[in-house]
Amino acid sequence: MKIRALRVRAVSAPMKKPLVTSIATVSSAALLLIDLQTDEGITGRSYLFAVGRHNLVPIAKLLEAMAEMVKGDPLSPFDLERKLRANYALLGVHNIVLFAIAGIDAAAWDAWAQALGQPLVRLLGAAPRPIPAYNSNGLGLLPLKELPKAATDLLKGGFTAVKLRLGRPDARADLEALRVVKKALGPDIKLMTDFNQGLSVAEAIRRGHMIDEEGGVYWIEEPVRADDFSGCSSVRKEIQTPIQIGENFMGPEQMAQALAAGASDYVMPDLERIGGVTGWMRAAALAQGAGVEMSSHLFPEASAHLLALTPTCHWLEYVDWADAILKDPLQVKDGFASIPDRPGTGIAWDEKAVKKHLI
Numbered sequence: 001m002k003i004r005a006l007r008v009r010a011v012s013a014p015m016k017k018p019l020v021t022s023i024a025t026v027s028s029a030a031l032l033l034i035d036l037q038t039d040e041g042i043t044g045r046s047y048l049f050a051v052g053r054h055n056l057v058p059i060a061k062l063l064e065a066m067a068e069m070v071k072g073d074p075l076s077p078f079d080l081e082r083k084l085r086a087n088y089a090l091l092g093v094h095n096i097v098l099f100a101i102a103g104i105d106a107a108a109w110d111a112w113a114q115a116l117g118q119p120l121v122r123l124l125g126a127a128p129r130p131i132p133a134y135n136s137n138g139l140g141l142l143p144l145k146e147l148p149k150a151a152t153d154l155l156k157g158g159f160t161a162v163k164l165r166l167g168r169p170d171a172r173a174d175l176e177a178l179r180v181v182k183k184a185l186g187p188d189i190k191l192m193t194d195f196n197q198g199l200s201v202a203e204a205i206r207r208g209h210m211i212d213e214e215g216g217v218y219w220i221e222e223p224v225r226a227d228d229f230s231g232c233s234s235v236r237k238e239i240q241t242p243i244q245i246g247e248n249f250m251g252p253e254q255m256a257q258a259l260a261a262g263a264s265d266y267v268m269p270d271l272e273r274i275g276g277v278t279g280w281m282r283a284a285a286l287a288q289g290a291g292v293e294m295s296s297h298l299f300p301e302a303s304a305h306l307l308a309l310t311p312t313c314h315w316l317e318y319v320d321w322a323d324a325i326l327k328d329p330l331q332v333k334d335g336f337a338s339i340p341d342r343p344g345t346g347i348a349w350d351e352k353a354v355k356k357h358l359i
Contacts, residue, residue, distance in 0.1 A: 001042065001075045001115055006067035006104070007035040010056040010359040013324040017138030017150075022167025022198035025140075029321040030056055030359075033349060034063065036107035038075055044111025045347045047322060048103045048272050049298060055096065056359065062100040070104070075115070077108040081278045094250045098275060105276030106302055110344040119305065120345050124281070126309035130336035133300070133316040134161035134192060139181075141165055147177060148184035158334035161190035161218065161315065167198035171207050178214060192244070194221035201231040208239030219244040219266060227254075229261035236264060244268055247297035251275050252282040259290045266314060270297035277306065284310040301330050302345045304337045325353045 011031050018027040030053045036044040050056045069087055070080055084101045085093050093101065113123040121128050135154040139162060142150055154162040164181050166174045178193070185191060199207065204223035211217060219242045224231045226248035236243040242265035249255040249269055258264065269283045284306070287294040293314035296303035300318050307313045316337050323329040327348040331338045340346035 001038050001040045001111075003036065003067075003070050003073050003075060003080075003108075004039045005037045005071065006063060006107075007037065008060050008063045009033045009035075009354065010050075010053075010060060011325055011354055011357040012053065012359055013322060013357055015137075015321055016323075018140075019138060019165070020140035020142060021165050021194075021196040022141065023196050024052075031322060031325070032056060032059055032063070032103065033325070033354065034103045034107045036104065036111055038111055038115075040115070042111050042114050044075075044107035044109070044114065044344070045349070046103050046106035046110060046276075046302070046345070047299075047347070048099055049321070053359065059096050059099055062096060063103060066100055066104055075108055075111055077105055077112060077278055080108055081105050081275070098250055099272045102272040102274070102276035102279065105278050106271060106345070109277040110302075110347065114344040117343050119339060119341060119343065120277070120302070121305040121308045121339055124277075124305070124309050128305075128339040128341065129308050130338060131304050131307045131313070131316045132161075133159070133318040133332050133335060133337045134163060134190065135159040136163045136317045136319050139164050141168060141177075144177060144180055147180045151181045151184045155185075155189065157332050159318075159332070160188070160335045161192065163192040163194055163221075163317075164217075165194050165196060166207075167195045171203075171210060174207065175210055175214065178211065178217070182214075190218045192218045192221065195223045197222045197225050199223050201228070201234055204231075204235045205238045208235060208241060212240045216241040218242070221245065221268075222247070229258045229263040232258075232263040233261050236262065242266060244295070246270070246295075247273065249274055249283070252279055252286060255283050256286055259286060259292065264292075266293050266295065268295040268297045268314075268317065271299040271302055271306075277302070280306045281309075284312070287312045300337060301326070301347050304330060304339045305345060308339060325350055325357060
């Protein structure tokens with residue numbers, strides 16, 4: 001089976017719950033839909049999150065260039081990834097170059113699993129199983145009076161864990177928000193927090209101590225700049241609440257650097273930044289070797305398959321950002337994501353919706 005063509009379409013998928021963070025407000029998801037077409041009629045699918053609409057064009061151009069490089073090649077994900085990495089070695093396999101490689105990689109694995117009639121998780125040697133998920137939709141930097149309802153709404157569907165964004169200019173306002181949400185959720189719900197890289201090292205330590213004094217939370221995510229592993233390690237050493245990072249690891253290589261620096265207690269790679277399915281498997285091996293629990297960031301449809309084979313599987317971050325253009329969105333029941341028993345990742349486009357939201 002060989003690669004015949006690659007189709008890329010840009011959509012703006014409306015989000016049911018806009019997300020307000022310390023660095024940006026997101027009300028729609030700028031996505032690139034990838035269809036990897038083969039000469040045997042099988043189409044592998046994946047999507048990329050462009051962060052903002054202004055990034056859609058350059059990523060799409062990279063995908064188109066890479067498509068020409070692999071056109072006619074056998075559908076062999078490891079070989080495709082190796083070839084694309086080699087072709088971009090001098091430019092650097094980081095940022096949107098890595099995004100594009102990851103998108104092709106994930107679509108290639110989807111096509112390969114479809115060709116063998118197996119869900120991706122089985123193709124990779126594991127059995128489908130329920131994956132614990134926390135609800136990460138919304139619950140951003142909202143007014144205090146809106147937080148209780150926003151928090152309890154996230155428990156619908158049986159979720160027992162949710163994420164709250166922090167990072168207000170005034171630490172006392174963050175503390176008040178934390179208290180309000182904790183009170184609304186009660187003691188049996190796990191609460192993750194995320195500063196979205198919004199603090200200096202000194203301020204992260206100060207706010208971390210404040211959170212510790214409030215009884216802590218399940219984790220504090222990205223308190224400082226994502227690539228400041230030394231600074232993150234300093235924060236980790238000073239506070240009791242566990243530190244979570246990883247959504248911005250650019251490939252398994254950078255994850256290895258973070259683990260070596262002792263930058264966090266947990267890791268949570270992102271499918272498009274870690275290098276697709278191939279990159280994820282390498283990252284999972286690193287996490288196992290370090291004895292560190294590994295969660296996912298975004299892309300819940302493919303991530304559910306990958307967490308099922310991750311030795312230190314922790315949490316699936318559940319967001320519904322792509323649901324508006326998917327034929328069969330990922331299902332979560334009683335706080336666990338269900339891996340669909342369909343060939344591939346289970347991703348299929350709702351073409352009517354795609355047409356509606358096409359850019």
